[in-house]
Amino acid sequence: MSRVRTNLQTIIAANVRRRRLELGLSQEQFAEIAGYHRTYIGAVERGERNITVSTLSAIAAALKLDVNELIAPND
């Protein structure tokens, strides 16, 4: 089955990275705010982590976004 849409993990990765940079935060600074390790945030931003909905909520809150903004595909 062919899928045109980028998968959710990749969308979230791009959104986390873009929003973090928008907030002027390094991965390390953001990791501290969000309560995760810097290497974990790095992996999320590379789309390497299949995160849970509770992590999704925590990351959205730390980025001052609603969860639906964090999962929205961006052109």
Add this chain to the structure above:
Amino acid sequence: MSRVRTNLQTIIAANVRRRRLELGLSQEQFAEIAGYHRTYIGAVERGERNITVSTLSAIAAALKLDVNELIAPND
């Protein structure tokens, strides 16, 4: 910090259940379509599972919903 919003796990639980019933499916039928075990779907519908984004995508697809519909709070 006080949170007015219901947490995401609970929102998803209610949405899965409502949408499954809307489609006229039993938990068992839906579980088969979605590719999960009936007891797992039951646990998701009780808000007992902190599911991953890939499961979120798979459940949304099986319910013919977009992921953002699956995480939207309902009045």
